[in-house]
Amino acid sequence: MAPKQVKSFPSVPLKDELDIVIPTIRSLDFLEVWRPFFEPYHLIIVQDGDPTKVIKVPDGFDYDLYNRNDINRILGPKASCISFKDGGCRCFGFLVSKKKYIYTVDDDCFVAKDPNGKDINTVEQHLLNLKTPSTPFFFNTLYDPYREGADFVRGYPFSLREGVPTAVSHGLWLNIPDYDAPTQLVKPLERNTRYVDAVMTIPKGAFYPMCAMNLAFDRELIGPAMYFGLMGDGQPISRYDDMLAGWCSKLICDHLNLGVKTGLPYLWHSKASNPFVNLRKEYKGLFWQEEIIPFFQTLTLPKECDTAAKCYVELAKLIKEKLNHIDPYIVRLADAMITWIDAWEDFNPPAEAVPAVANAKKDTVPPKKSK
Ligand SMILES: O=c1ccn([C@@H]2O[C@H](COP(=O)(O)OP(=O)(O)O[C@H]3O[C@@H](CO)[C@H](O)[C@H]3O)[C@@H](O)[C@H]2O)c(=O)[nH]1
Numbered sequence: 001m002a003p004k005q006v007k008s009f010p011s012v013p014l015k016d017e018l019d020i021v022i023p024t025i026r027s028l029d030f031l032e033v034w035r036p037f038f039e040p041y042h043l044i045i046v047q048d049g050d051p052t053k054v055i056k057v058p059d060g061f062d063y064d065l066y067n068r069n070d071i072n073r074i075l076g077p078k079a080s081c082i083s084f085k086d087g088g089c090r091c092f093g094f095l096v097s098k099k100k101y102i103y104t105v106d107d108d109c110f111v112a113k114d115p116n117g118k119d120i121n122t123v124e125q126h127l128l129n130l131k132t133p134s135t136p137f138f139f140n141t142l143y144d145p146y147r148e149g150a151d152f153v154r155g156y157p158f159s160l161r162e163g164v165p166t167a168v169s170h171g172l173w174l175n176i177p178d179y180d181a182p183t184q185l186v187k188p189l190e191r192n193t194r195y196v197d198a199v200m201t202i203p204k205g206a207f208y209p210m211c212a213m214n215l216a217f218d219r220e221l222i223g224p225a226m227y228f229g230l231m232g233d234g235q236p237i238s239r240y241d242d243m244l245a246g247w248c249s250k251l252i253c254d255h256l257n258l259g260v261k262t263g264l265p266y267l268w269h270s271k272a273s274n275p276f277v278n279l280r281k282e283y284k285g286l287f288w289q290e291e292i293i294p295f296f297q298t299l300t301l302p303k304e305c306d307t308a309a310k311c312y313v314e315l316a317k318l319i320k321e322k323l324n325h326i327d328p329y330i331v332r333l334a335d336a337m338i339t340w341i342d343a344w345e346d347f348n349p350p351a352e353a354v355p356a357v358a359n360a361k362k363d364t365v366p367p368k369k370s371k
């Protein structure tokens with residue numbers, strides 16, 4: 001029986017283990033309030049929209065900034081799988097990072113305070129979530145047993161107390177909740193004021209609406225499944241980027257016996273996007289998900305799929321085969337999922353593959369970097 005994981009967690013930044021990926025089509029002024037927590041880390045900023053627009057990065061941050069011209073130059077034809085004019089473009093940052101962990105956060109999110117009035121270091125809590133096991137096979141009613149002041153409750157099988165590696169840590173949001181457009185429209189003034197002091201493993205076989213606003217994951221375990229789809233400009237759907245990644249990554253985590261946690265940390269979501277614009281962007285998803293989610297719920301992957309990348313390729317084939325009747329877009333999406341894996345393996349060669357850099361387009365002009 002493995003010893004219990006470390007309960008408390010050093011607050012020393014793990015700069016060599018984690019990159020912070022930020023998609024932006026607006027401004028990076030929000031970084032000022034995150035400075036105490038983010039400054040030690042390398043930022044990968046994915047600038048969406050007009051690449052000629054100059055987005056200022058506050059002084060003192062270590063960053064790479066990629067705009068659409070950089071993405072096109074670096075990926076060449078494979079850039080076609082990266083969304084344009086949708087927050088889903090962030091997955092380019094997941095691809096080019098070399099770190100074990102990714103934390104991705106939206107540019108309208110700010111530091112929240114816990115009930116004691118203390119600023120919440122989301123990076124630290126996500127790392128704690130990812131570095132302690134998950135318990136997907138049997139629900140612990142006192143929530144995360146690896147947290148300080150908690151444990152497995154009576155009746156919890158000892159054979160399961162070692163848990164499984166955690167691949168995804170899904171944080172939450174105070175103030176503006178991540179509602180879909182219909183809910184936003186009928187509840188425009190609703191604010192989330194409830195701070196629930198819990199982290200829990202999402203049980204095996206259960207899916208969830210993964211929101212990328214405050215999300216961390218283990219690139220080495222589940223990176224290939226964190227593709228944010230073909231959304232935004234030129235596509236019939238948007239704002240389902242993180243949902244697609246959530247369905248795919250949870251199916252693959254369940255198949256590979258990896259864990260997904262949700263709950264702490266919280267951040268403060270400041271901006272409600274326009275519900276009418278959102279309705280136009282996401283309405284097809286409201287219909288399609290009623291068929292797509294049962295597809296995921298009844299899917300089993302072959303046991304030969306023993307890595308996230310192999311699972312993802314198989315999943316793309318099944319989506320193309322079983323869901324193409326929904327809309328011709330699904331075929332393009334499935335093809336883009338394969339392109340994503342090709343690009344992923346150019347930058348992150350499988351153990352047995354040749355060094356990937358030879359395949360990836362030489363990046364003659366480096367992205368804008370911190371000074
Ligand atoms: O065309 C775009 C639009 C947005 N972004 C960047 O993506 C994130 C989220 O944008 P926004 O805050 O406007 O979206 P929300 O409705 O609040 O958030 C939900 O949508 C998901 C993204 O699709 C998000 O994760 C959900 O929580 C910001 O950083 C924008 O700058 C973009 O790059 N391109």
Ligand SMILES: [Mn+2]
Nearest residue numbers: 106108271273
């Ligand atoms: Mn937002």
